[in-house]
Amino acid sequence: xxxxxxxxxxxxxxxxxxxxxxxxxxxxxxxxxxxxxxxxxxxxxxxxxxxxxxxxxxxxxxxxxxxxxxxxxxxxxxxxxxxxxxxxxxxxxxxxxxxxxxxxxxxxxxxxxxxxxxxxxxxxxxxxxxxxxxxxxxxxxxxxxxxxxxxxxxxxxxxxxxxxxxxxxxxxxxxxxxxxxxxxxxxxxxxxxxxxxxxxxxxxxxxxxxxxxxxxxxxxxxxxxxxxxxxxxxxxxxxxxxxxxxxxxxxxxxxxxxxxxxxxxx
Amino acid sequence: xxxxxxxxxxxxxxxxxxxxxxxxxxxxxxxxxxxxxxxxxxxxxxxxxxxxxxxxxxxxxxxxxxxxxxxxxxxxxxxxxxxxxxxxxxxxxxxxxxxxxxxxxxxxxxxxxxxxxxxxxxxxxxxxxxxxxxxxxxxxxxxxxxxxxxxxxxxxxxxxxxxxxxxxxxxxxxxxxxxxxxxxxxxxxxxxxxxxxxxxxxxxxxxxxxxxxxxxxxxxxxxxxxxxxxxxxxxxxxxxxxxxxxxxxxxxxxxxxxxxxxxxxxxxxxxxxxxxxxxxxxxxxxxxxxxxxxxxxxxxxxxxxxxxxxxxxxxxxxxxxxxxxxxxxxxxxxxxxxxxxxxxxxxxx
Numbered sequence: 001x002x003x004x005x006x007x008x009x010x011x012x013x014x015x016x017x018x019x020x021x022x023x024x025x026x027x028x029x030x031x032x033x034x035x036x037x038x039x040x041x042x043x044x045x046x047x048x049x050x051x052x053x054x055x056x057x058x059x060x061x062x063x064x065x066x067x068x069x070x071x072x073x074x075x076x077x078x079x080x081x082x083x084x085x086x087x088x089x090x091x092x093x094x095x096x097x098x099x100x101x102x103x104x105x106x107x108x109x110x111x112x113x114x115x116x117x118x119x120x121x122x123x124x125x126x127x128x129x130x131x132x133x134x135x136x137x138x139x140x141x142x143x144x145x146x147x148x149x150x151x152x153x154x155x156x157x158x159x160x161x162x163x164x165x166x167x168x169x170x171x172x173x174x175x176x177x178x179x180x181x182x183x184x185x186x187x188x189x190x191x192x193x194x195x196x197x198x199x200x201x202x203x204x205x206x207x208x209x210x211x212x213x214x215x216x217x218x219x220x221x222x223x224x225x226x227x228x229x230x231x232x233x234x235x236x237x238x239x240x241x242x243x244x245x246x247x248x249x250x251x252x253x254x255x256x257x258x259x260x261x262x263x264x265x266x
Numbered sequence: 267x268x269x270x271x272x273x274x275x276x277x278x279x280x281x282x283x284x285x286x287x288x289x290x291x292x293x294x295x296x297x298x299x300x301x302x303x304x305x306x307x308x309x310x311x312x313x314x315x316x317x318x319x320x321x322x323x324x325x326x327x328x329x330x331x332x333x334x335x336x337x338x339x340x341x342x343x344x345x346x347x348x349x350x351x352x353x354x355x356x357x358x359x360x361x362x363x364x365x366x367x368x369x370x371x372x373x374x375x376x377x378x379x380x381x382x383x384x385x386x387x388x389x390x391x392x393x394x395x396x397x398x399x400x401x402x403x404x405x406x407x408x409x410x411x412x413x414x415x416x417x418x419x420x421x422x423x424x425x426x427x428x429x430x431x432x433x434x435x436x437x438x439x440x441x442x443x444x445x446x447x448x449x450x451x452x453x454x455x456x457x458x459x460x461x462x463x464x465x466x467x468x469x470x471x472x473x474x475x476x477x478x479x480x481x482x483x484x485x486x487x488x489x490x491x492x493x494x495x496x497x498x499x500x501x502x503x504x505x506x507x508x509x510x511x512x513x514x515x516x517x518x519x520x521x522x523x524x525x526x527x528x529x530x531x532x533x534x535x536x537x538x539x540x541x542x543x544x545x546x547x548x549x550x551x552x553x554x555x556x557x558x559x560x561x562x563x564x565x566x567x568x569x570x571x572x573x574x575x576x577x578x579x580x581x582x583x584x585x586x587x588x589x590x591x592x593x594x595x596x597x598x599x600x601x602x603x604x605x606x607x608x609x610x611x612x613x614x615x
Binding site (some may be wrong): 003004005006007008010043044047048049050067069072073084086112179203204229230231233234236237238239240241243245246247250251263265266 | 267343344348349350351353379380383384387388389390391477478480481484510511512513514515516528533535540541542543544545547548549550555559562563566567568570571
């Protein structure tokens with residue numbers, strides 16, 4: 001019989017790394033090739049299955065940073081190191097990293113939206129020759145919801161990185177108070193000539209306003225990339241939940257160029 | 267249409283034929299369930315395995331569509347333990363399904379999603395689909411609200427056999443040579459089973475040929491009335507011949523909470539939660555938005571992706587099942603009107 005694309009594989013949970021009280025990173029054994037920005041279907045026997053973006057990967061492992069919000073995630077938070085977790089994937093197109101080569105990359109992300117772009121930021125940080133300069137605006141709600149604190153420090157000290165970290169409504173060392181949109185004007189787009197690309201990830205309302213702001217700053221639509229979050233039961237274009245008109249987010253996304261994404265009206 | 271011999275068999279002969287078939291095939295057909303409907307003393311007609319010709323309901327439209335044989339409302343995909351997922355058992359016998367032309371054509375749409383979309387074959391659909399052959403049911407009476415001719419679903423060439431009920435006897439037209447041997451002892455008769463060529467209801471099925479137009483239609487005021495009229499129950503999509511959406515859920519056995527089943531259950535874009543992501547956000551909160559999403563999938567989204575025509579076979583079940591008496595053809599007519607307005611430049615606030 002042919003290979004079954006929805007059959008999950010048991011993989012060992014290598015480590016659990018709490019980021020905040022409700023958001024933990026689960027490190028799972030994995031040897032499958034992964035592209036930055038892809039996602040996997042995580043399942044827990046007895047509970048269910050959900051699409052989770054890959055927040056990091058390396059030799060022999062894949063990371064998922066998960067907020068304790070739903071039925072599937074509640075089950076995850078009772079697991080311990082060494083337990084089995086079932087995964088299948090990877091799915092989705094991932095970030096078009098070829099487009100970012102030798103260009104300045106502007107990344108604007110909010111909250112758990114940092115997860116799907118984190119491995120890309122790390123790659124751009126570690127391989128300082130890949131792109132030119134990296135401008136990061138990363139926003140969180142408050143000091144209790146800051147994710148990847150260690151990595152935020154690392155990116156801050158990288159010589160080719162320019163970072164602005166924000167908290168919506170709190171004064172806190174190392175962070176500016178305000179929404180990510182308040183700081184877009186600090187990015188010197190005119191100095192980039194034509195050699196740059198922008199990435200937006202976060203809640204739909206944030207992506208909408210950041211997109212509008214970028215367009216107001218005369219950023220061409222084709223230079224803007226975004227990642228969509230939708231409900232999925234299968235990840236392979238069968239269950240229908242992530243469909244928007246003729247587009248399946250699982251098959252055609254989750255990363256879309258703004259020229260395409262702006263037309264995706266649920 | 268392939269050339270095919272026709273034979274006339276009485277009920278006993280048909281039952282003998284079914285008995286011979288039963289070695290290799292499970293036969294499914296619409297069957298009347300007395301008092302099995304949603305109201306008191308209301309029957310339902312559903313697809314079930316049959317043994318005899320008399321069990322087949324020829325004279326009324328089945329309440330639920332043929333797709334249920336291939337994609338049941340609930341099916342077990344896997345049995346799981348703590349370390350392993352194991353696929354549920356495949357169907358053992360081949361399957362013969364009685365269906366009208368619209369019902370059989372609807373399987374092309376199921377095939378498109380389950381076998382072709384994303385160039386990924388769904389294992390559970392594929393393993394049963396490969397075993398299925400169709401018996402075309404003659405459709406001389408038609409039913410209220412049918413409009414197969416308006417969407418070109420009145421004819422099919424997917425049948426292995428065609429059967430016409432003729433007051434206690436049956437005409438059987440044989441298309442598939444696999445079945446020729448069963449009829450060797452009968453003399454062929456001169457009778458051609460004809461497809462329905464005209465419906466009482468004619469629907470001008472709307473054409474939306476680009477995403478810009480579809481997006482403009484999303485803003486049109488025509489959808490507003492459905493906030494008041496539609497209750498978002500999902501009856502239309504469960505009874506739809508072409509809808510395919512599903513949920514995946516796990517259950518555990520009460521005697522041992524470490525083992526259980528992963529199930530696939532029919533879902534509906536009309537119900538709350540269909541689009542709800544982990545953070546709790548939904549994208550279509552109003553019933554009118556859900557209804558609009560469903561209709562535009564049938565009329566626009568499906569064809570825009572696959573270029574094979576409407577995601578509809580005109581079977582009329584959605585309207586027949588709607589507890590709020592919402593007519594799908596009436597919605598299509600309103601949509602056609604809205605398209606004319608937009609193309610003609612009419613503005614709405």
